[in-house]
Amino acid sequence: MLGVALAAGVCGLPGAIHDASAADEKVLSKVQLTVLVVHATDSESGVDPRLASLASSFRYFKYSGFRLLSQQTADLTVNGTSTIVVEGGRKLKVTLGSLDSARAKLHVEMSNDQGKVLDTTVNINRDGTFIISGPRYKDGILMLPLRASY
Amino acid sequence: MNEADRGASSLHMRRSLSEPVLPLTEEERASLWLADGPDTETDPTIDPAGHPAGHPAGHVERRELRAALRLPGEHLRMALHGLRVDVADDVMELADQGDIGLGLVLGGLQIDLFSGAGGSDDLYARLDLLDEAAALGIAQLLPSPPVDFADTVFAALGDSDAMLLSAFGDGELVGPERARVTRRALSESASQASLQATGRLGAQVREAATAGAALDLWGAISTSIGADASETDGGDEVGQALRQAVGQLPAIDISAEVMARVVPTARGASMWIGSIAPLMALAAAAIVLIGIVPALVGHSGNVLHTGSLSQLATPFVMAAVNDARVEGLETSKDVVAQVVQFDEGGPTFILVDDSVGTL
Structure with missing residues (x-):
């Protein structure tokens, strides 16, 4: 009886290890992409409190006001794509190229009403942020922080 | 992108950033301040690669900027639009000059410009102009009146340079001498920390100033x-x-x-x-x-309507380190993209102006 029980226990172990590995792989198979759309303008002053964590990065720009227009999130699996509509008739198409415990590779295409204008691949650290900045909007520009968190 | 779009302009080239960073050539080193003057020959703050210690170089952004600065001036201005005018103008002036080789430090932003080698006197004249900007560090990004960094530089150089300090403080140093004094100030960690701290203070002052008018x-x-x-x-x-x-x-x-x-x-x-x-x-x-x-x-102007913080489904939080490596960058015709990282650990900006042109 004991031998049978031990055998059953031993047979169970590989399954348990497999489940843990599968769980890890599941965790690393997707990222949460967050995209902010920020309007940098001189017609307003101050930094939107919701952008507090970015304020220190904005100080290098000549604009007096930074307003959050929208925030969009999407879960991306590897080779998955998400298209984000941005003010000014623009779109951001983001594809998750690869993913490991430390870094994620994102392929970003930006297009306006005339077609694609930017095509870039960014390898970003886990939970890191990079910012596409400069598309003109009204009296200022748009700033698009992108963060890949997982 | 078809062949017709792949004009002679480097704008259309897909740049592979997996290329190794090439060390400075002797010509490049000779065109920089690093190779001149007795203070630099024995200066322990300069590492063998030729870069001032304490000035961590962002290889990605240096290479991108180097390529970008060979572009016609108008394209460069388009790439830099949105940056503060004094920063953009300084860089524009360098690009327009053509034959310059030097390093410019503005806080955490490093722009290494390599575009041939000009005469040493001409070089130092420009070094003097831009090293002053470099010595002011982030202060150059502040609105007028600029923060006076003379005292900071003065204090960073020590008693042994009393005569030089006095001359520097009185504005009597010119040309290569002034450039060397300010370069040393930049290369010393104490002055760097002070410059950066003052720069941060300046940024806070600027933010406070723009938040509302002062009371008279x-x-x-x-x-x-x-x-x-x-x-x-x-x-x-x-x-x-x-x-x-x-x-x-x-x-x-x-x-x-x-x-x-x-x-x-x-x-x-x-x-x-x-x-x-x-x-x-x-x-x-x-x-x-x-x-x-x-x-x-x-x-001045309208104060932002802050709205409710609860509107953010998940609060946007910046990581302590944001290390972005741009592995490919392609733009449409007449559109320029520029990669810049202003602060070490801060987010990388991909500056782009899509006013004209599409892929």
């Missing part, structure tokens, strides 16, 4: 009492009397009423009140003392 109490007071606003003799006595009187007053907080007139009522509006409540209290005290009821709170 004397202007309002002088008008009420019939005094000449330009006459400030005896102001210390008046100020002392005012401070004593204010100190005896009970606390008055009219900030809520004032903000209600200036900012749309919203849950988030209280985030703005705290930062100006002390100024509001002082203004209220002055009103009680002098009997003036002017509009002391002024905001």
Whole structure:
């Protein structure tokens, strides 16, 4: 009886290890992409409190006001794509190229009403942020922080 | 992208950033300040790669900027639009000059410009111009009046350079001598930390300044009492009397009423009140003392309607380190993209102007 029980226990172990590995792989198979759309303008002053964590990065720009227009999130699996509509008739198409415990590779295409204008691949650290900045909007520009968190 | 679009311009080239960073050539080193002067020959702050220690080089952004700065001036300006004018103008001037080789440090932003080798005198003349900008560090990004970094540089160089310091402080150093003094200040970690701290302070001052107009109490007071606003003799006595009187007053907080007139009522509006409540209290005290009821709170332009923080489904939080490696970058014709990282660990910016052209 004991031998049978031990055998059953031993047979169970590989399954348990497999489940843990599968769980890890599941965790690393997707990222949460967050995209902010920020309007940098001189017609307003101050930094939107919701952008507090970015304020220190904005100080290098000549604009007096930074307003959050929208925030969009999407879960991306590897080779998955998400298209984000941005003010000014623009779109951001983001594809998750690869993913490991430390870094994620994102392929970003930006297009306006005339077609694609930017095509870039960014390898970003886990939970890191990079910012596409400069598309003109009204009296200022748009700033698009992108963060890949997982 | 078809062949027709792949013009001679490097704008159309897909750049592979997996290329190794090439070490400086002797010509490049000779064209830089690093190779000149007895202070640099034995300067332990300069590492063998030829870069000043303490100036961590962002290889990705240096290479990108180097390529970008060979572009026609107009394209470069398009790439840099949105940056503060004085920063963009400095870089534009360098690009227009053509044959320059030097390094420029603006806080955490490094721009290495390699575009042939000019004459050493001409080089130093430009180094002098831009090393002054470099010595001011982030202060160059501040609105006028600029922060005076002379004292910071002065203190960073030590007693052994007393004569040089005196000359530097008096503005008597010119050309290569001035450039060497400021370069040393930049290369020393103490001065770097001081410069960066002052730069951060300057940024905070700028943010505070743009958050709302400063209160000009004397202007309002002088008008009420019939005094000449330009006459400030005896102001210390008046100020002392005012401070004593204010100190005896009970606390008055009219900030809520004032903000209600200036900012749309919203849950988030209280985030703005705290930062100006002390100024509001002082203004209220002055009103009680002098009997003036002017509009002391002024905001240039419209104050942002903050809305409710609860509108953010998940608060956006910046990681402590944001290490972005741009592995490919392609733009449409006449569109320029530039990669810049302003602060070490800060987010990388991909500057792009899509006003014209598509892929």
